[in-house]
Amino acid sequence: MPANLSAIAPALLDWYDANARSLPWRAPPGTPAPDPYRVWLSEVMLQQTQVATVRPYFEKFVARWPDFASLAAAEDAELMAAWAGLGYYARARNLLACARAVANEHGGMLPDTEEGLRALPGLGAYTAAAIAAIAFGRRAVVVDANVERVVARLFALPQPLPAGRPAIRTATESITPDARAGDFAQAMMDLGSGICTPRTPRCLLCPVRTECDGFATGHPEAFPRKAPRREKPQRHGTLFWLEHDARVLLVRRPAKGLLGGMRALPTGPWAETPPGMAEAPVDADWQVMGAVAHGFTHFRLSCTVAAATLPAHMPAPDGEWWPIDSLDEAGMPTVFVRAQRLMEGLR
DNA sequence: GAGGCGTGGCT
DNA sequence: TAGCCAAGCCT
Numbered sequence: 001m002p003a004n005l006s007a008i009a010p011a012l013l014d015w016y017d018a019n020a021r022s023l024p025w026r027a028p029p030g031t032p033a034p035d036p037y038r039v040w041l042s043e044v045m046l047q048q049t050q051v052a053t054v055r056p057y058f059e060k061f062v063a064r065w066p067d068f069a070s071l072a073a074a075e076d077a078e079l080m081a082a083w084a085g086l087g088y089y090a091r092a093r094n095l096l097a098c099a100r101a102v103a104n105e106h107g108g109m110l111p112d113t114e115e116g117l118r119a120l121p122g123l124g125a126y127t128a129a130a131i132a133a134i135a136f137g138r139r140a141v142v143v144d145a146n147v148e149r150v151v152a153r154l155f156a157l158p159q160p161l162p163a164g165r166p167a168i169r170t171a172t173e174s175i176t177p178d179a180r181a182g183d184f185a186q187a188m189m190d191l192g193s194g195i196c197t198p199r200t201p202r203c204l205l206c207p208v209r210t211e212c213d214g215f216a217t218g219h220p221e222a223f224p225r226k227a228p229r230r231e232k233p234q235r236h237g238t239l240f241w242l243e244h245d246a247r248v249l250l251v252r253r254p255a256k257g258l259l260g261g262m263r264a265l266p267t268g269p270w271a272e273t274p275p276g277m278a279e280a281p282v283d284a285d286w287q288v289m290g291a292v293a294h295g296f297t298h299f300r301l302s303c304t305v306a307a308a309t310l311p312a313h314m315p316a317p318d319g320e321w322w323p324i325d326s327l328d329e330a331g332m333p334t335v336f337v338r339a340q341r342l343m344e345g346l347r
Numbered sequence: 348g349a350g351g352c353g354t355g356g357c358t
Numbered sequence: 359t360a361g362c363c364a365a366g367c368c369t
Contacts, residue, residue: 048352048353048354049353049354049355050354050355050356052355052356053354053355053356085353085354086353086354087352087353087354087355088352088353088354089352089353090351090352091352162348162349197357198357198358199357199358200358230350257351257352258351258352258353259352259353260352294353294354295353295354296351296352296353296354297350297351297352297353297354298350298351298352333353333354334353334354334355335353
């Protein structure tokens with residue numbers, strides 16, 4: 001354990017006052033708390049997603065839906081399309097459910113306690129604590145992947161993740177100040193993303209280097225230790241590009257599961273071996289146009305792209321005929337956009 | 348507890 | 359360059 005626990009928060013807050021990143025959802029250090037709506041929206045977008053990726057989505061969302069009432073009134077389809085490309089699409093479904101709960105059951109106001117926030121869709125232990133601290137000034141123990149790394153190094157905690165999480169939480173609790181808990185949390189995350197980085201930490205720039213047991217070991221990058229990952233399996237599939245009258249057939253994927261609720265090209269099964277034209281939307285003269293690859297969280301996907309035109313006099317299958325010229329506005333996940341780009345390259 | 352669930356940046 | 363990793367949540 002670091003010799004002087006009480007020195008960590010003041011040193012970190014001083015550093016934050018001078019070095020805080022300027023972010024569109026963040027109030028400058030020392031100023032009144034930012035709009036809870038913006039804090040909530042940014043925190044959900046930032047779940048497992050880096051700042052640079054989130055920023056343009058955040059700007060687009062607040063311009064279009066500036067508060068809970070406007071977001072609660074959005075159509076599911078337009079919300080899902082606006083989220084396309086950001087990933088983890090359950091977040092978008094929960095975002096809408098949460099906005100509607102706030103608008104309809106909480107008088108348009110976000111609960112201002114960790115417990116109240118935790119009960120809302122899409123808000124887990126981390127996000128509830130972060131919003132309580134950042135938007136409402138509550139003392140809350142905020143632990144994300146950055147904080148895990150910073151704390152595991154400060155305390156040189158030897159236990160591998162995920163088993164070591166309770167010890168990390170206890171250690172974080174021991175250095176969280178009563179005042180400015182929101183700034184403290186954001187300072188820890190700025191430190192983790194810019195200085196206390198995973199591979200090669202910039203310890204010479206670190207404001208708490210002198211308190212850091214991991215630095216003292218000479219190998220801070222060794223913390224936190226992690227259990228080995230499982231290998232990702234390879235799967236194969238077919239994406240179907242069915243044209244008719246300068247339009248292409250799109251479908252809505254099932255509400256839950258992979259890419260749930262998103263607009264997409266029709267697909268066959270994603271299996272261990274290439275499925276060929278199984279489950280094509282119509283019986284047509286399918287031609288293989290190329291292939292696209294994509295990595296998901298837990299498997300890799302390699303897809304054949306097959307194209308055809310709708311045979312004359314054949315009844316149209318279920319789905320939307322989307323104008324090919326405006327396909328960018330359909331809001332499809334990335335693997336389908338890759339297939340779209342492939343087809344555009346062949347025109 | 349462990350696995351499902353996206354995507355892009357970095358080394 | 360091919361992993362590794364990320365402001366996690368839900369079941």
